[in-house]
Amino acid sequence: MIEVEHLSKTYGATPAIADITFSVEKGEILGFLGPNGAGKTTTMRILTGYLPATSGTARVAGFDVHENSLAVRQRIGYLPETPPLYTEMTVEGFLYFVARIKGVAAGDRAARVQTAITRCNLIEKRHTLIRKLSKGFRQRVGLAQAIVHDPPVIILDEPTVGLDPRQIIDVRNLIKSLAGDHTIILSTHILPEVSMTCSRVAIINKGRVVATNTPDRLMEELTGGNGYELEVEGDFAAVQERLQNLAGVKSVEAILSDPAKPNAADPLPEHHFKIRLVSQPGADEGRAIAATVVGAGLGLFEMRRTAVTLEDVFLELTMEDASADPDTPDANDADLPEPTNTQQIPEPATGGEAA
Amino acid sequence: MRIILSNILAIYRRELQTYFASPFAYAIAAIFWLLSGFFFVIILLGPDGLLVQIGQRDQAGITEPPIDVPYQFLSIFLNLLGSLALFLLPMLSMGLYSEERKRGTLELLATSPVTNWAVAVGKLLGVLTFFITITLPIVGLEAIAFSASNPPASFNVLLLGHLGLILMAAAVLSLGMFISSLTDSTILAAILTFALMMLLWITDLIASGIGGALGEAIGHLSLIKHYSDLSRGVFNSSSIVLFASYVFLGLFLTAQSVEAFRFQRS
Numbered sequence: 028m029i030e031v032e033h034l035s036k037t038y039g040a041t042p043a044i045a046d047i048t049f050s051v052e053k054g055e056i057l058g059f060l061g062p063n064g065a066g067k068t069t070t071m072r073i074l075t076g077y078l079p080a081t082s083g084t085a086r087v088a089g090f091d092v093h094e095n096s097l098a099v100r101q102r103i104g105y106l107p108e109t110p111p112l113y114t115e116m117t118v119e120g121f122l123y124f125v126a127r128i129k130g131v132a133a134g135d136r137a138a139r140v141q142t143a144i145t146r147c148n149l150i151e152k153r154h155t156l157i158r159k160l161s162k163g164f165r166q167r168v169g170l171a172q173a174i175v176h177d178p179p180v181i182i183l184d185e186p187t188v189g190l191d192p193r194q195i196i197d198v199r200n201l202i203k204s205l206a207g208d209h210t211i212i213l214s215t216h217i218l219p220e221v222s223m224t225c226s227r228v229a230i231i232n233k234g235r236v237v238a239t240n241t242p243d244r245l246m247e248e249l250t251g252g253n254g255y256e257l258e259v260e261g262d263f264a265a266v267q268e269r270l271q272n273l274a275g276v277k278s279v280e281a282i283l284s285d286p287a288k289p290n291a292a293d294p295l296p297e298h299h300f301k302i303r304l305v306s307q308p309g310a311d312e313g314r315a316i317a318a319t320v321v322g323a324g325l326g327l328f329e330m331r332r333t334a335v336t337l338e339d340v341f342l343e344l345t346m347e348d349a350s351a352d353p354d355t356p357d358a359n360d361a362d363l364p365e366p367t368n369t370q371q372i373p374e375p376a377t378g379g380e381a382a
Numbered sequence: 383m384r385i386i387l388s389n390i391l392a393i394y395r396r397e398l399q400t401y402f403a404s405p406f407a408y409a410i411a412a413i414f415w416l417l418s419g420f421f422f423v424i425i426l427l428g429p430d431g432l433l434v435q436i437g438q439r440d441q442a443g444i445t446e447p448p449i450d451v452p453y454q455f456l457s458i459f460l461n462l463l464g465s466l467a468l469f470l471l472p473m474l475s476m477g478l479y480s481e482e483r484k485r486g487t488l489e490l491l492a493t494s495p496v497t498n499w500a501v502a503v504g505k506l507l508g509v510l511t512f513f514i515t516i517t518l519p520i521v522g523l524e525a526i527a528f529s530a531s532n533p534p535a536s537f538n539v540l541l542l543g544h545l546g547l548i549l550m551a552a553a554v555l556s557l558g559m560f561i562s563s564l565t566d567s568t569i570l571a572a573i574l575t576f577a578l579m580m581l582l583w584i585t586d587l588i589a590s591g592i593g594g595a596l597g598e599a600i601g602h603l604s605l606i607k608h609y610s611d612l613s614r615g616v617f618n619s620s621s622i623v624l625f626a627s628y629v630f631l632g633l634f635l636t637a638q639s640v641e642a643f644r645f646q647r648s
Contacts, residue, residue, distance in 0.1 A: 075493040076492075076493060077489060077492050077493050097495045097497070098495075100493055100494055100495040101495040103493065105489075105490075105493045107486060107489045107490075109486045110486075111485065111486045111487040111488075111489050111490035112485070112487065113396065113400070113485075113487060114485070115399070115400055115403045115404065116396070116399065116403075120399070124392060124395075124396050125490070125494075127388065127389075127391075127392035128389055128392050128393070128491070128494045128495075128496050129494055129495065130385060130389075130495050172490070
């Protein structure tokens with residue numbers, strides 16, 4: 028349905044995307060995953076005919092997006108990052124307008140608008156001015172405008188940004204329900220979103236597609252499953268290479284090396300390092316790691332197995348951004364004990380409410 | 383072709399809806415009505431108004447040459463109306479594209495199966511319709527005044543004068559639309575449009591300053607010259623051609639600038 032070959036786009040001298048190649052089959056949901064500024068929006072804009080590519084070709088439903096722009100635009104529903112809304116119109120009036128300019132035949136318009144309104148849960152807001160809608164509803168109107176003409180291809184740029192958790196679930200379910208009849212590309216930098224909604228993932232970093240596969244296969248192939256997190260005392264650099272050379276170790280990196288870092292939840296004592304090791308598939312080299320660390324004269328303070336998530340895949344593939352954002356793993360750790368705390372607290376609280 | 387027409391119609395209807403739902407547009411209309419009504423009364427009934435002047439002439443016993451009061455009045459009034467419109471028209475055209483750019487809705491239009499031309503034509507027709515609507519009450523004023531006039535007003539002059547006003551408005555709005563498509567600052571669009579209008583307005587003066595063949599050629603570009611011709615009931619096909627050319631130029635440049643905007647946007 029969508030074929031992109033060697034697509035590049037440069038703004039002046041800065042490349043926004045470079046040599047991107049991927050394809051999406053009919054009925055698939057492809058998730059575009061990447062840090063901000065990776066080139067997701069640029070790629071989507073090229074696909075929708077909003078921007079021309081510097082080189083390479085992109086075809087949607089068999090039509091070249093540049094040569095046959097109008098034919099492509101007819102077959103695409105597009106939700107840009109900020110939903111394009113005429114705020115002085117009512118929800119229904121706006122959707123009628125979009126249906127008209129998207130070339131929906133006059134006889135079908137009422138039914139299509141009705142379907143879009145129902146699908147996006149906008150029934151009670153249909154006569155409300157868009158200006159008066161909250162962010163979440165506006166986003167839904169944006170979605171409705173992307174599907175109102177029942178396009179075979181739907182392109183959504185960060186469709187769940189700015190929504191509350193309940194709305195995010197609604198939108199994800201809506202997107203999933205659209206798959207099959209529609210081919211969907213959505214971009215996001217929220218990792219769970221991809222494993223929840225997408226049948227395939229393309230990880231994009233610095234304008235290049237670094238991996239494409241199903242979310243499960245990506246985790247399997249790229250990291251193999253296990254890893255270890257260590258806290259050691261001593262000269263990390265001295266041991267790094269030796270750890271790296273162990274059979275079965277794929278990568279070694281310090282994830283928390285600066286004890287003075289103020290945002291670290293639990294500051295490490297001086298000369299302590301947290302290290303993340305990623306294993307090759309099927310290898311379990313725990314014994315060798317411990318021996319290496321201790322053998323090098325370093326103190327081993329903590330060593331635990333870590334399960335690999337899509338997050339790790341993402342961080343590994345977009346390494347530089349990982350070091351720029353050290354909070355992500357810690358934030359997850361910090362989240363874990365919290366539910367147990369809150370579970371303990373509600374019991375007397377609910378008792379109090381009941382009384 | 384039918385698709386293009388239906389697209390133009392869709393854009394046109396949305397544009398009109400925006401004007402009639404916008405307090406800003408009503409404010410502009412109110413100012414326009416207030417000032418034009420004020421001019422109307424002052425020119426006709428004011429202390430130095432036409433009727434007083436005629437009365438003084440009659441008292442002094444001057445009857446030759448006879449004065450066609452409706453004609454006199456109309457050409458003075460339409461000229462003032464033209465100047466007034468020149469202040470207001472940039473305010474109507476300033477948001478045509480800059481608002482779309484600011485709100486991101488240009489991305490919707492640009493990714494819909496609608497050509498840039500259809501969007502530009504629909505928008506121009508929409509804003510022109512709004513302008514024609516706000517001039518309607520003035521036609522009402524004229525109808526009341528001229529129904530009592532003797533000699534009766536020439537219908538042709540009336541028609542040509544208003545046609546001239548509409549054509550000039552179309553030319554100004556079209557160029558203003560182009561300027562609006564260049565920036566996402568509404569205020570900047572208004573200021574630049576206003577500056578351009580002033581330039582076109584005083585082309586007459588510039589032309590006579592330069593003189594010679596070049597001056598004459600430049601003089602033909604003047605909006606005010608052609609407009610005042612029409613408002614005096616002088617029909618000249620070159621005026622129509624000039625206004626139509628301005629409209630076309632504005633549409634063409636708008637379509638091109640939106641296309642270029644797509645190509646260079648970062």
